[in-house]
Amino acid sequence: MRLISTRDAGASVASAQAFLRGIAPDGGLYVPQEYPSFSMEEISAMAGMTYRERAERVLAPYLTDYAAREIASCVAAAYGDNFGGNPAPVVRLPTCNMLELWHGPTSAFKDVALQLLPHLLTMARGKEDVSDEIMILVATSGDTGKAALSGFADVPGTHILVFYPDGGVSEAQRLQMATQMGQNVHVAAVRGNFDDTQTGVKRLFTSDEFIARQKAHGRILSSANSINFGRLVPQVVYYFSAYADLLAAGTVKPGDGVNFAVPTGNFGNILAAWYARAMGLPIARLICASNRNNVLSEFIETGCYETDRQFHLTSSPSMDILISSNLERLLFDLCGRDDALIRRWMSSLRKCGGYCIGEDRVAAMREVFYGGWADDERVSRTIAKVWREERYLLDTHTAVARAVYDDYRAETGDTTPTVIASTANPYKFPRDVLAAIEGETPDSEFACADRLEQVTGVPMPAPLRELRNLPVLHGTVCDIAQMGEIVDLLVDGERQ
């Protein structure tokens, strides 16, 4: 499968090249030249397969430059024993099904892609004749940093450095990163806010001087953020897997439609569901759930994307986003793969803060997508209600999706079997989850987690429990202007 850029549909690259580059040279995102397609027989056969077998099937038509045994070896390294047996179990509740995507090492759904991507990347080096090592730079406001560190730790031929805003992440998030083990992993706090940190990393990616200096040290830059096509394909797998599980459980018959509700930020997770649908998976509606930063639900309503608005900090921080980068890939499909139109919209986004896609395209989008949003108060009530009535503990992000799904059902009366993507373990956000259930919360996050476990009896994931006892290994703090030097200092010092 060759990949093209959303901003230049003419030239194509192999998937290994797309993984290494992250973003296309024209600033566009890599998308498949055409969607591979799966028959209902092929999908039904997945009901009897393990997650790893399903992953091999779904990845194969995308990774045509990888041999079957190479795909199998990447999948085994990623999912062999990192996810307690199954990376994406489906749990049945009275009104919906929960697709639990947080059984990986950092207890959030980003693990599913970030445990696989490093292995795809190291193999890509061999395929594209790259002798340099891969240097991954990440700017994080919390969760992505840890998931990326954990995925790349001790993967040969790679280095990773995560920058986060000093004082701008929670105590547990800081400790998750500061205690990460591995020969090739580095973490630095930046004196500034998240925007400063992100701008600093972007500057390094575009600095000829910095790039040349890395090259002289035998390193090329690559990115692990969610616009990398290598983050997207692993996510397509679990939509097929969820459907296969519903078939196996007898909840649906082959060909029956299923809805998915997804708590959305950068539009990566729900876009993977759109891809699964394009590949033949019988998905009826996609319910796109936002928090108070409701730019996407407004877009689905009006067809106008409008970023000139107030930014809100919410109890679902991984969805606090105003520019959902992966939306560009959906737009590309909606406009009949018209790269010139995408260039125009993206330039309007940059210069005027938004764009409108026109009524026909809105109608086409709304045939599949339903958009809604929930504020923190509603999230809190939803966590309390689902715990009280269904004895299931939601995290704040997943609760946004559940609230919006409840609205969807009330509004449409649609009783199609629905799967909600559960994107984080509740113990990742113990203060807000405990507050929803008990009202009062103790001071420290660890005390909140302990109390939550006492009150609910839901077991805390071992890595989160052990966090408080691990040695702190990373304590570098730097100014924004020093970020480039810090890369050399930490990475060149790493084998000493």
Ligand SMILES: *Cc1c(COP(=O)(O)O)cnc(C)c1O
């Ligand atoms: C990243 C994240 C999201 C948002 O996913 P996108 O792919 O960015 O839409 C939702 N929930 C959690 C817990 C996350 O970490």
